[in-house]
Amino acid sequence: MDIAALIAWVVTALGGFVLLARWISRGGLRQQQTGTTRFPAPLVFGHFLLAAAGLVVWIVYLAADRSALAWTSFGILVAVALLGFTMLARWIPVHRTPATSAEDTTPAERHLPVPVVAAHGVLGAATLILVLLAALGVAGS
Structure with a gap:
């Protein structure tokens, strides 16, 4: 279960990178000043940074096998999901x-x-469920 959660998290992160790169390349950061975008930069980058931090904590959990780290990852992932x-x-x-x-108003x-x-x-929802199951110790994780 632990490794399945890791794989799901990494694949989800790859999709997130695609979305982040697309948003930035289409002017998401420049549109902060004009208010054209509905995504405030702190929301976008908060989602990204929390997800990355949670993944790092999950990897440390896999190496250290401490249940507190699994639950910390789960808590971070709940915030990421919100x-x-x-x-x-x-x-x-x-x-x-x-x-x-008009491209500048899109x-x-x-x-x-x-x-x-x-x-x-x-995949994000699947990751959340897999991390929860692993933290609970389901399937001998």
């Missing part, structure tokens, strides 16, 4: 709004690929 749901709630109305021809998150957003969310 930030992710916040971004999803902000992304859905932007995605549903018809695209405008939020950067409008360009996020739906399959990657969906896969990132599903």
Whole structure:
């Protein structure tokens, strides 16, 4: 279960990197001043940094086999999921709004690929469940 959680977390992180790179390359950071984006930079980077920190704690847990580290990772992952749901709630109305021809008024998150957003969310949920099961000691993890 521990290794399955690690694999799910890494694959989820790869999808997150794709989304982050796409948001930045489409002007997400520049749009902070104009208010065009619905994603505040602290929300985006908080999600990213907490997820990375949780992954590091999980890797340390795998090396040290201390249950407190597994529960710490789970707690961090809950916060990451809450930030992710916040971004999803902000992304859905932007995605549903018809695209405008003016690129400078189009939020950067409008360009996020739906399959990657969906896969990132599903894999994130699977990671959360796998980490919880591992922390509980299910399946001899």
